[in-house]
Amino acid sequence: MxxxxxxxxxxxxxxxxxxxxxxxxxxxxxxxxxxxxxxxILRETAGTDMVAVADVKEITTEPKRFDFKVKVKDAWYESEEPRSAWVYKDEKGDIIALSPVCKHLGCTVDWNTDKNNPNHFFCPCHYGLYTKDGTNVPGTPPTAPLDRYEFEVKDGKLYLGKAKPRGEA
Structure with missing residues (x-):
């Protein structure tokens, strides 16, 4: 049983x-x-790769545009992406590195090109204005200040990382 x-x-x-x-x-x-x-979520990030952009001796109190390339890996395809930065030293001698991308529609801003507003960053797409430190001028289209690049100085060279919004840089 x-x-x-x-x-x-x-x-x-x-x-x-x-x-x-x-x-x-x-x-x-x-x-x-x-x-x-x-x-x-599980993938390791590459971190902030710093790219040599300029000699510190070249940086003055007048914003100067520096062009550089960043290596980008997209799946199996690797390429170099061109980038730019407006770099200058402020009154204290600290280096400021700003992204040239307008926060309104993503156009490229230039320094001191608008005759009506000297010593400003000017966006020609919709007449956006930024002060020298990248702060957006009230009453113009940009809604936020220009992003700032992470940077470090090693052996007399300026290295730039990722551009971050003003509160994070």
């Missing part, structure tokens, strides 16, 4: 087998989806 209690019926065996096979198949389908969803 005890032999009958421990026997597995054909129906139970098929139920266990099909449940196990179905579970493996479901796991096989879900794993790629989960990896796709969590991969950006």
């Amino acid at each position: 005890s032999d009958n209690k421990h026997r597995v019926t054909r129906r139970q065996f098929l139920n266990y087998t099909l449940t196990g096979v179905g579970g493996f198949m479901a796991a096989g389908m879900l794993m790629p989806m989960l990896r796709f969803a969590f991969d950006p």
Whole structure:
């Protein structure tokens, strides 16, 4: 009589087998989806790669545009992306590195090109104005100040990293 209690019926065996096979198949389908969803979170970031832009001796109190290239990796494709920065020294002698991208529509700003507003950064797309320190002038289209680049000085050279909004830099 005890032999009958421990026997597995054909129906139970098929139920266990099909449940196990179905579970493996479901796991096989879900794993790629989960990896796709969590991969950006788990991926290591490259950090802030600093790029040599200029000699510190070249930097004056007048903003000067420096062009440089940053290596960018997009999946399997690696390329160099051109970037620019407006760099100058303030009254204290501290280096300021500003992004030339207007915060209104992303046009490129220039220094001291508007004859009506000298000593300002000027965006020609919609007549946006920024002061020398990158602060947006009230009453003009830009809604935020110019981004500032992270920077460091090593061996007399200026290295720039990522441009960050004013509160983060």
